[in-house]
Amino acid sequence: MNVLTVLGARPQFVKAAMLSRAFAKAGINETLVHTGQHYDARMSKIFFEELGIPVPEVNLGVGSGTHAEQTGRMMMALEKYLTNHSRPDALLVYGDTNSTLSAALVAAKLQVPLAHVEAGLRSFNRAMPEEINRIVTDRLSQWLFCPSRSAVELLNAEGIAQGVHFTGDVMYDVLLHYRPLARERYPLEKLVPFGRGSYFLLTLHRAENTDYPEQLGQMMALIKSLPLPVAWPMHPRTKERLARFKIAVPSNIHVMEPVGYIAMLALLDGAKAVLTDSGGLQKEAYWSERPCLTLRNETEWLETLENGWNTLVGADMDRVHEALQSPPTEQQKPWYGTGQAAEQITRILLQAD
Numbered sequence: 641m642n643v644l645t646v647l648g649a650r651p652q653f654v655k656a657a658m659l660s661r662a663f664a665k666a667g668i669n670e671t672l673v674h675t676g677q678h679y680d681a682r683m684s685k686i687f688f689e690e691l692g693i694p695v696p697e698v699n700l701g702v703g704s705g706t707h708a709e710q711t712g713r714m715m716m717a718l719e720k721y722l723t724n725h726s727r728p729d730a731l732l733v734y735g736d737t738n739s740t741l742s743a744a745l746v747a748a749k750l751q752v753p754l755a756h757v758e759a760g761l762r763s764f765n766r767a768m769p770e771e772i773n774r775i776v777t778d779r780l781s782q783w784l785f786c787p788s789r790s791a792v793e794l795l796n797a798e799g800i801a802q803g804v805h806f807t808g809d810v811m812y813d814v815l816l817h818y819r820p821l822a823r824e825r826y827p828l829e830k831l832v833p834f835g836r837g838s839y840f841l842l843t844l845h846r847a848e849n850t851d852y853p854e855q856l857g858q859m860m861a862l863i864k865s866l867p868l869p870v871a872w873p874m875h876p877r878t879k880e881r882l883a884r885f886k887i888a889v890p891s892n893i894h895v896m897e898p899v900g901y902i903a904m905l906a907l908l909d910g911a912k913a914v915l916t917d918s919g920g921l922q923k924e925a926y927w928s929e930r931p932c933l934t935l936r937n938e939t940e941w942l943e944t945l946e947n948g949w950n951t952l953v954g955a956d957m958d959r960v961h962e963a964l965q966s967p968p969t970e971q972q973k974p975w976y977g978t979g980q981a982a983e984q985i986t987r988i989l990l991q992a993d
């Protein structure tokens with residue numbers, strides 16, 4: 641079986657880590673195409689090297705731009721690539737980025753069967769570009785691989801039932817595989833000037849939080865009010881916005897360059913709690929038994945909200961301080977599978993071959 645995988649943004653590299661390995665093991669012939677959406681070495685290259693992901697056959701070099709520019713350029717380049725190469729049995733995409741959307745549209749128009757890993761997630765907030773990307777991609781997919789049972793239910797509620805599979809979350813597979821390496825490879829003193837359990841870990845990059853000076857300013861005020869110092873591997877997008885809006889970073893924040901996946905697991909392991917607007921980190925915090933304060937008003941990862949492991953705080957300082965004062969008491973549950981999502985996806989694709 642020949643699978644063409646299209647990826648381009650940091651979270652997709654993480655998701656690819658275990659699936660590419662499972663494909664190789666099962667004899668599936670996978671070709672990777674990198675759209676070039678993320679191009680800084682710290683956002684891309686380090687992940688391929690560290691996680692042993694096969695080198696992409698081609699990098700389309702699309703880079704940044706408005707949504708239409710970025711999506712359009714990707715579609716043009718992908719269409720050309722697909723028409724000049726032998727037709728794959730399936731085109732596979734991950735998650736909800738503009739790379740996902742453009743590949744889904746091109747596959748559908750060229751009638752290449754589409755497989756969507758991380759299908760069925762919804763925030764019900766159409767102001768998020770990722771929400772539009774998910775809805776369209778799910779509509780166009782033949783295989784919809786869902787990380788949770790609630791994702792299956794959400795698809796069913798939209799009338800999508802065929803090709804829908806609950807497989808568990810490939811990100812859980814990846815975390816289980818690499819977690820044992822994190823402490824060994826990255827002792828905390830190599831990463832931050834803080835002791836174990838004495839800092840918060842922050843990430844912030846969503847358009848809704850970074851594109852508006854007032855919102856970004858509010859986020860900084862919120863972080864400044866925290867009772868512990870904060871380690872912040874800063875996304876290039878956020879760095880650019882802070883400079884453009886001339887917003888100062890509060891002095892309790894230790895700003896870092898973006899880190900690789902394994903260093904991120906080590907930072908998470910050492911943190912008291914997490915503040916983030918990332919989707920992936922909400923789950924990684926859950927699986928690592930670290931409370932998470934999500935800097936948004938909705939989440940696609942509903943299960944993490946149970947028992948207070950994750951709290952939606954938006955930009956509301958009172959909600960942040962309330963959440964910090966009521967840590968979770970009960971154990972997490974295995975909502976996102978058993979760590980064998982990659983094997984399950986591989987098996988299902990091979991059945992169709």
Ligand code: UD1
Pocket residue numbers: 649650651677678679680681683703704705736737738739769770845875876877878880
């Ligand atoms: C994208 C995804 C988001 C995902 C995130 C993870 C979309 C719509 N959004 O957002 O779902 O959670 O990636 O990181 O696809 N930039 C660099 N270097 C890079 C990449 C980006 O400097 O390597 C800067 C540029 O200023 C660029 C900005 O970041 O304009 C935005 O980049 P973009 O490709 O839109 O994606 P993200 O904001 O990273």
